[in-house]
Amino acid sequence: MKTIKKSRTRLEKAHISLRVNGESVEVAFAPHKTLLEVLREDMGLTGTKHGCELGECGCCAVLVDGQPVLSCLALGLAMEGREVTTVEGMADGTSLHPLQQTFAELGAAQCGYCTPGFLLTAKVLLEKDAKPSRQEIKEALSGNICRCTGYIKIYEAVELAAARMRGEQAEPAEETIYGRQ
Amino acid sequence: MKPRFVGQPIKRKEDPRLVTGASAYVDDIVLPGMLHMAVARSIHAHARIKSIDTSRASKLPGVRAVVTGEEIAANCGQLPAAGDIKNMKRPVHHPLAVGKVRFVGEPIAAVLATDAYVARDAAELIQIDYEELPAVTNPEKAVQQGSPILHEEFSDNVAYSFGWENGNTEDGFSKADTVVKQRFINQRLAPVSMEPRGVIAAIRMPENELVVWSSTQVPHLLKTQLGLMLGIPENRMRVIAPEVGGGFGSKLNVYAEEALVGYLAKKVGQPVKWIESRRENMAGTIHGRDQINDVELALKKDGTILAMKLKVIADIGAYYQLLTAIIPTLTGLLAPGAYRVPALKFDLVAAFTNKMATDAYRGAGRPEATYLIERIIDIAARKLGMDPVDIRRKNFPKPAEFPFQTSGGVFYDSANYEKALDRALEVADYKGLRKKQAELRKQGKYMGIGFSSYVEICAMGPSIAMASGGWESGTVRIEPTGTVTVSTGASPHGQGQETSFAQIAADELGIDMENVTVLHGDTARTPYGIGTFGSRATAVGGTAMYLALQDLKEKMKKFAAHMLETTPGNIEFEVGKLVMTGTARSVSFMDVVTSAYVAKKLPPGVEPGLEATRFFEPSNFTFPFGTHICVVEIDEETGEPKVVKYVAVDDCGNVINPLLVEGQVHGGIVQGISQALYEEVVYDENGQLLSGTLMDYAVPRAHDFPMFELERTVTPSPVNPMGIKGAGEAGTIGSTPSVVNAVVDALAPLGVTHIDMPLRPEKIWKILKLGRAS
Ligand code: FES
Ligand code: FES
Numbered sequence: 001m002k003t004i005k006k007s008r009t010r011l012e013k014a015h016i017s018l019r020v021n022g023e024s025v026e027v028a029f030a031p032h033k034t035l036l037e038v039l040r041e042d043m044g045l046t047g048t049k050h051g052c053e054l055g056e057c058g059c060c061a062v063l064v065d066g067q068p069v070l071s072c073l074a075l076g077l078a079m080e081g082r083e084v085t086t087v088e089g090m091a092d093g094t095s096l097h098p099l100q101q102t103f104a105e106l107g108a109a110q111c112g113y114c115t116p117g118f119l120l121t122a123k124v125l126l127e128k129d130a131k132p133s134r135q136e137i138k139e140a141l142s143g144n145i146c147r148c149t150g151y152i153k154i155y156e157a158v159e160l161a162a163a164r165m166r167g168e169q170a171e172p173a174e175e176t177i178y179g180r181q
Numbered sequence: 182m183k184p185r186f187v188g189q190p191i192k193r194k195e196d197p198r199l200v201t202g203a204s205a206y207v208d209d210i211v212l213p214g215m216l217h218m219a220v221a222r223s224i225h226a227h228a229r230i231k232s233i234d235t236s237r238a239s240k241l242p243g244v245r246a247v248v249t250g251e252e253i254a255a256n257c258g259q260l261p262a263a264g265d266i267k268n269m270k271r272p273v274h275h276p277l278a279v280g281k282v283r284f285v286g287e288p289i290a291a292v293l294a295t296d297a298y299v300a301r302d303a304a305e306l307i308q309i310d311y312e313e314l315p316a317v318t319n320p321e322k323a324v325q326q327g328s329p330i331l332h333e334e335f336s337d338n339v340a341y342s343f344g345w346e347n348g349n350t351e352d353g354f355s356k357a358d359t360v361v362k363q364r365f366i367n368q369r370l371a372p373v374s375m376e377p378r379g380v381i382a383a384i385r386m387p388e389n390e391l392v393v394w395s396s397t398q399v400p401h402l403l404k405t406q407l408g409l410m411l412g413i414p415e416n417r418m419r420v421i422a423p424e425v426g427g428g429f430g431s432k433l434n435v436y437a438e439e440a441l442v443g444y445l446a447k448k449v450g451q452p453v454k455w456i457e458s459r460r461e462n463m464a465g466t467i468h469g470r471d472q473i474n475d476v477e478l479a480l481k482k483d484g485t486i487l488a489m490k491l492k493v494i495a496d497i498g499a500y501y502q503l504l505t506a507i508i509p510t511l512t513g514l515l516a517p518g519a520y521r522v523p524a525l526k527f528d529l530v531a532a533f534t535n536k537m538a539t540d541a542y543r544g545a546g547r548p549e550a551t552y553l554i555e556r557i558i559d560i561a562a563r564k565l566g567m568d569p570v571d572i573r574r575k576n577f578p579k580p581a582e583f584p585f586q587t588s589g590g591v592f593y594d595s596a597n598y599e600k601a602l603d604r605a606l607e608v609a610d611y612k613g614l615r616k617k618q619a620e621l622r623k624q625g626k627y628m629g630i631g632f633s634s635y636v637e638i639c640a641m642g643p644s645i646a647m648a649s650g651g652w653e654s655g656t657v658r659i660e661p662t663g664t665v666t667v668s669t670g671a672s673p674h675g676q677g678q679e680t681s682f683a684q685i686a687a688d689e690l691g692i693d694m695e696n697v698t699v700l701h702g703d704t705a706r707t708p709y710g711i712g713t714f715g716s717r718a719t720a721v722g723g724t725a726m727y728l729a730l731q732d733l734k735e736k737m738k739k740f741a742a743h744m745l746e747t748t749p750g751n752i753e754f755e756v757g758k759l760v761m762t763g764t765a766r767s768v769s770f771m772d773v774v775t776s777a778y779v780a781k782k783l784p785p786g787v788e789p790g791l792e793a794t795r796f797f798e799p800s801n802f803t804f805p806f807g808t809h810i811c812v813v814e815i816d817e818e819t820g821e822p823k824v825v826k827y828v829a830v831d832d833c834g835n836v837i838n839p840l841l842v843e844g845q846v847h848g849g850i851v852q853g854i855s856q857a858l859y860e861e862v863v864y865d866e867n868g869q870l871l872s873g874t875l876m877d878y879a880v881p882r883a884h885d886f887p888m889f890e891l892e893r894t895v896t897p898s899p900v901n902p903m904g905i906k907g908a909g910e911a912g913t914i915g916s917t918p919s920v921v922n923a924v925v926d927a928l929a930p931l932g933v934t935h936i937d938m939p940l941r942p943e944k945i946w947k948i949l950k951l952g953r954a955s
Contacts, residue, residue: 040209057875059375110677112424147373179839
C-alpha cells in the first residue's frame with residue numbers, strides 16, 4: 001500500500017510496506033530518499049554504508065528480492081512490497097553466515113567499511129554458483145571497492161565459505177594465515 | 182613462559198562487529214536535536230570573492246545558521262601547520278576563505294539546518310560573486326617570476342626551499358666513470374579511504390565540554406589543536422575517533438570542517454554533524470606525493486655508487502595542512518635507499534599552486550625516495566651493462582655494518598638486504614624468468630622483470646624528528662576481578678591492534694585473550710598520545726603498553742613473593758599463576774590481583790592497585806626492508822601492461838600476528854602497484870579538478886591483480902624490546918618501482934629507458950606504435 005500523507009514538517013512523507021531482513025515493516029520517509037537513506041535514517045539500519053552515493057563504490061550494496069542492488073541508486077519508494085536484505089540480516093539468528101565467518105577467519109576485513117557490501121554481493125554469487133572460479137569471484141566483486149585489503153583475503157574468504165557451504169570440511173591454508181617465512 | 186598468542190594468526194577481535202554491521206562509524210551516530218552542516222565551496226581555482234549573498238539560503242525553512250569567512254576568522258583560529266623550516270612562508274589559512282579562494286573545493290561558507298538535505302540545498306542557494314584570477318597548477322611555472330601569486334602577502338609562490346649535503350658530492354662526481362641522470366615525476370594521488378571524513382560535535386553537560394566525534398587517526402592531537410582554534414580549554418575538550426573506515430594518512434590532520442562543526446555546535450548549543458561526500462573527498466581531503474625529482478647518480482664502472490644529487494620540486498597545493506611542509510623533506514632522508522651512497526646533495530623547493538594541499542598519504546615522502554633510487558639504479562645498471570640484481574648487491578651494506586649511517590643522515594637499525602633479495606630471486610625463479618624473457622623476445626613479445634630492493638622509515642619516530650613528539654603512551658589496568666584493560670594513545674583504524682595488543686598483554690600476564698580489552702581513540706579513556714600513522718602504532722604504541730605490562734609484572738611479583746615468603750627475583754609468570762622458580766609453589770594470578778586490591782597484607786613499601794602508564798620514546802626510527810620482483814607482460818594490441826607474477830620478500834622485524842601483517846602487505850602492494858599503473862589526480866591548467874569521482878580516479882578493483890607470492894625474513898629491530906619494525910607502509914613503498922622497472926625492462930629492446938607514471942596503456946601503445954622511445 002503506497003500512500004502519501006501530509007506530515008507535520010513541510011515535506012510530505014511516503015509510507016510503504018516491505019519486508020526487511022525477513023520481517024514485515026512499514027516505514028514513512030521523505031519521498032526523495034534513496035533506499036540507502038531510508039535504511040540508514042528511517043529504519044536505523046546503519047550496517048549499510050556509503051562511499052560515494054553515485055553508484056561507483058559498492059559500499060551500499062544490499063539485496064532486493066535476492067539480487068544485489070546499489071541502495072544509493074534505488075529509490076525508497078520503489079521498495080513497496082519488496083524483500084530487502086542488509087548485512088544485519090545475514091546471520092541466521094546468532095549463527096553467522098559462512099561468509100561472515102570466513103571473512104573473520106582470514107582477516108578479509110580491515111577497516112570494515114566496505115565489508116557489508118562485499119558480504120552481500122558474495123552471498124548472491126554463492127547462491128547462484130556453489131563453486132565459482134577465482135576469476136568468477138573477481139568479476140562478481142569488481143563493482144565493490146576495498147582500499148584496505150588488496151582483495152586477496154576477500155577472494156580466499158569467498159572460496160573458503162563456498163567450500164563449507166558445499167559441505168566440505170574446509171580450513172584455511174596454513175600459508176594463507178601464517179604467511180611464508 | 183612460551184608465548185601462546187604472539188606470532189599466531191589470531192582472528193581479529195574487531196571482526197564480529199564489522200561483519201555484522203554492528204559497528205558505529207561517525208555517520209552511524211545520531212544524537213538528539215542534531216543539526217547538519219553543509220559547505221559551499223569554491224568552483225574556481227583562483228578568484229577574488231567580491232560578495233557573498235546568503236539571504237536566499239537563510240530563508241530556506243529549516244536553516245538555522247549560515248556562516249562565512251569573516252565570522253569564522255574573527256572567532257576561530259587558523260588551521261595548524263607543523264614544520265619549522267627556515268624561511269618557510271606561512272600563509273594565512275582560515276577554515277573559511279576570506280577575500281580570496283585558491284583551489285577548487287575551498288570552503289567558503291557553511292550552512293546549518295535541521296537535516297542534511299536542507300543544508301545541502303541551502304548551500305547551493307548561497308550566491309558567491311567571484312572575480313576570476315589566472316591560476317597556476319604547474320609547480321615549476323608557479324615559482325617563476327611573473328606567475329600569478331597565490332598569497333599576495335608574499336612576493337612569490339616559493340613556500341620554502343630547503344637542502345643539505347652529506348659527504349662530498351662534487352668529489353664523488355669528479356671521480357665517476359659514469360653519471361646517469363633522469364627526471365622522475367611522482368604524480369599526485371588521492372588517498373580515497375572508503376569511509377569519507379565525518380565530524381559530529383556537541384556540548385555536553387555537566388562538564389560544559391565539547392565532545393567531537395571525528396573520523397580521525399589522531400584524536401589527541403585533534404583535541405589539542407581544536408581546543409586552541411575554538412578557544413576551549415583542553416580539559417573541556419574530548420575527541421572520540423569511533424570506528425574509522427580507513428585513513429592512509431588522509432585523516433592525520435586538522436581540517437576546516439572539524440573546526441566549523443565545533444564552532445557551530447558551540448554557537449547554537451545543539452549537536453552538529455557533517456559528512457563528507459565523495460566529491461568533497463576528492464577535492465578537499467589532502468592529496469599525496471606530487472613531486473618532480475631530478476636525480477643524478479655518479480658511479481664507478483663496476484657499479485659502485487659514489488654520489489648522488491637530488492633536486493625535488495614539491496607541488497604542495499595552495500595551503501599547508503598539518504604535515505604538508507614536512508613530508509617532502511622526508512624524501513631526502515631516504516633517498517640513498519638500501520645502498521651505500523657516500524655523498525648526497527639534497528635540494529628541495531616547495532611550490533604553492535592552485536590545488537588541494539598535499540600531505541601524508543601512505544608512505545608520505547618515502548615512496549618518492551624509494552621510487553627515484555630504485556629507478557635510477559636500474560638506469561645505471563642498463564648503462565653499465567650490469568644485471569639489476571648485481572648492481573643492487575654490489576651497493577648493499579653488509580649485515581655486520583648495522584647500525585648503518587647513511588648520507589640521508591639517518592642510522593638504519595638492522596638489516597640483511599641480501600638475504601631478502603636472494604630469497605626473492607629463488608621464489609621468483611629469476612634465471613627461469615630471464616630465459617623465458619629471451620624466448621618471448623625472440624617471438625617479438627614484451628615481457629619485463631622489475632626489482633625493488635627497498636628500505637623504509639617506520640615506527641615514527643624519535644621526538645626530535647617529529648613536530649609534536651614521536652613517543653606513544655599505554656596504560657594497563659588489571660581490574661579487581663582479573664580482567665585487563667589496555668588503553669593506548671595510538672588510534673588504529675583497520676590495522677587490528679585491538680587484537681595484536683591483546684595478544685601481547687595476554688602472553689605477558691599469562692591470561693587468556695578474552696580477558697583483555699583494548700581501548701583506543703577516545704581522549705577521555707586513553708592517556709594522551711600521538712596517534713596511528715607512519716607505521717608506528719605497534720612498534721611505538723605497543724612498546725609503551727609492553728613497558729607498562731613490565732611495571733605491573735614487577736609489582737605483582739612483589740605481592741606474590743610476599744605471599745610465598747620469598748623475594749620477587751624468585752617469581753616467574755606462568756599461565757594463570759605466579760610460581761616460585763624451581764619449586765612447585767605458586768599463587769594464582771587471581772589471588773595476587775585480589776591481594777593487591779583488598780590490600781590487607783601489602784608488601785612493605787608497595788602501594789595497592791594494579792595500574793601502570795608508560796610513555797615510550799624511541800631512540801630511532803625502524804627500517805623495514807625487502808625485495809619485490811614484478812613480472813609484466815605487455816599486450817601488443819592495446820599496450821596494456823599486465824602484472825603476471827609478483828613476489829615480495831618483506832622484513833618487518835618480529836611479527837605479532839601474521840594474519841594482520843599479510844593484510845597490511847597485500848593492501849600496501851595493491852596501492853603501490855596502482856600508483857604505477859592507474860592512479861592520478863588530474864587538474865587542468867585552469868585548476869579544475871578532472872578526477873573528481875571514483876569513475877575518473879582509478880582506484881584498483883577486485884579483478885585487476887594476480888596472486889602475490891609473499892615471504893618474510895625476520896630481522897628484529899634493536900630499537901624496541903619486542904624487535905618490531907612496523908608493517909603499515911612497506912607494501913606501498915616497495916612495490917611501485919618494481920612495476921615501473923618491469924615495464925621499462927619489457928620495452929628496453931625499443932630503447933626505452935624511462936616512462937612516467939601512471940603507465941597507462943595509451944602511453945605504452947604509442948611507444949609500441951612508434952617502435953622506439955618517444
Ligand atoms: S554508495 Fe552506493 S555505490 Fe557508492
Ligand atoms: S576493509 Fe577498509 S575498505 Fe575494505
